[in-house]
Amino acid sequence: MKITGISTIVVNAKMRNWVFVKVETDQPGLIGWGEASLEWKTRAVVGAVQDIAELLVGEDPRRIEHLWQIMYRQQFFKGGVVTMSAISGIDQALHDIKAKDYGVPLYELIGGHVRDTIRMYDHLGGGTSEAVYNAASRESFAEKAQQSVNDGFTALKILAVPRTEPLDGAKALHHAVELMGVVRDTVGDDVDIMVDLHGRTTPAMAIQYAQALAPLRPWFFEEPCQPENVDAMVEVARAITIPVATGERLVTRWQFREILEKRACAVIQPDVCHCGGVSEIKKIAAMAETYYISMAPHNPLGPLATMVNIQVGFSTPNFLIQEVMRSDVPWRNDVVDDPLDIRNGYVYPPTRPGIGIEIDEVEAAKHPYLPEDEARYFHPDGSVADW
Numbered sequence: 531m532k533i534t535g536i537s538t539i540v541v542n543a544k545m546r547n548w549v550f551v552k553v554e555t556d557q558p559g560l561i562g563w564g565e566a567s568l569e570w571k572t573r574a575v576v577g578a579v580q581d582i583a584e585l586l587v588g589e590d591p592r593r594i595e596h597l598w599q600i601m602y603r604q605q606f607f608k609g610g611v612v613t614m615s616a617i618s619g620i621d622q623a624l625h626d627i628k629a630k631d632y633g634v635p636l637y638e639l640i641g642g643h644v645r646d647t648i649r650m651y652d653h654l655g656g657g658t659s660e661a662v663y664n665a666a667s668r669e670s671f672a673e674k675a676q677q678s679v680n681d682g683f684t685a686l687k688i689l690a691v692p693r694t695e696p697l698d699g700a701k702a703l704h705h706a707v708e709l710m711g712v713v714r715d716t717v718g719d720d721v722d723i724m725v726d727l728h729g730r731t732t733p734a735m736a737i738q739y740a741q742a743l744a745p746l747r748p749w750f751f752e753e754p755c756q757p758e759n760v761d762a763m764v765e766v767a768r769a770i771t772i773p774v775a776t777g778e779r780l781v782t783r784w785q786f787r788e789i790l791e792k793r794a795c796a797v798i799q800p801d802v803c804h805c806g807g808v809s810e811i812k813k814i815a816a817m818a819e820t821y822y823i824s825m826a827p828h829n830p831l832g833p834l835a836t837m838v839n840i841q842v843g844f845s846t847p848n849f850l851i852q853e854v855m856r857s858d859v860p861w862r863n864d865v866v867d868d869p870l871d872i873r874n875g876y877v878y879p880p881t882r883p884g885i886g887i888e889i890d891e892v893e894a895a896k897h898p899y900l901p902e903d904e905a906r907y908f909h910p911d912g913s914v915a916d917w
């Protein structure tokens with residue numbers, strides 16, 4: 531079997547573009563799909579897929595590990611989120627091809643199922659000053675939280691913390707507690723609420739938010755500071771009682787190594803569209819397992835990425851819970867041939883060979899590339915704020 535072509539299809543889904551990677555083979559009808567979406571770097575990823583494709587055309591797609599080594603090591607400059615997103619999409623497509631060739635769902639190819647269900651969590655968003663400070667907006671959060679519970683979810687995530695100055699005051703802390711309190715009151719004590727700080731807080735502020743929110747029992751505290759300085763993350767993790775989660779911006783096992791060795795978190799959140807694909811997320815998960823650290827994959831991207839994560843979750847012992855995006859575009863499921871079936875907040879093992887869904891290229895073509903929405907933020911004094 532040989533790879534005959536690698537191409538991309540870009541689908542604009544409002545705030546982000548989904549980059550689907552298509553790997554074709556010389557076997558009639560046998561193609562693989564992957565996803566390499568990377569917001570605000572869409573055209574760079576498409577170019578990176580083209581650069582890497584030159585290494586793979588003519589190779590046997592079933593030699594996944596060998597091809598991963600070629601993609602990662604045979605072009606002098608390694609890593610970086612653009613290159614690794616391209617590798618991730620291609621690696622997923624190679625897994626799709628191999629599992630289809632064997633006639634099994636992907637999870638069977640990567641270890642078989644270690645659990646019978648996958649617990650999903652809903653993402654309510656937030657994080658704008660308006661969402662946090664505005665009473666009407668807090669009410670709308672209560673409605674969204676109630677809807678998640680009505681839909682069967684037992685866990686949800688909110689950005690309860692507004693964009694925060696390096697050292698902010700009591701008002702910011704007070705309103706974060708109010709927003710989280712509204713959601714806690716709505717869902718009761720049996721639903722797990724995760725808080726994502728989006729790396730927009732300094733360690734000093736993250737520690738204060740954690741102390742203020744701790745009585746409302748957040749399940750985990752995500753990206754309490756930017757990830758470049760692991761010791762800063764460790765400082766937060768040691769100072770608070772809420773488990774820290776991080777990793778959505780890290781790529782390859784080498785970047786996760788320091789996080790794990792320093793025990794900077796309780797939960798890692800690699801993104802299968804950035805970290806290096808199925809091959810790499812399985813290795814990162816195994817490394818985390820040796821530190822008794824769980825994995826909750828980051829997953830705000832397209833429908834293909836969600837299915838890949840489902841397949842990984844079924845075969846990974848230290849998998850914890852799966853994020854799912856439900857509120858980006860109403861036609862989300864139209865571009866695939868089999869929408870994700872979430873029953874009462876849980877997903878059951880897929881049965882179709884491969885990743886389990888195909889891209890509908892006719893539907894996809896209805897939403898061509900557009901530049902991503904501008905998302906630039908500033909503090910009140912005009913200085914740049916983190917996203």
Ligand SMILES: [Mg+2]
Pocket residue numbers: 726728752753778
């Ligand atoms: Mg996050």
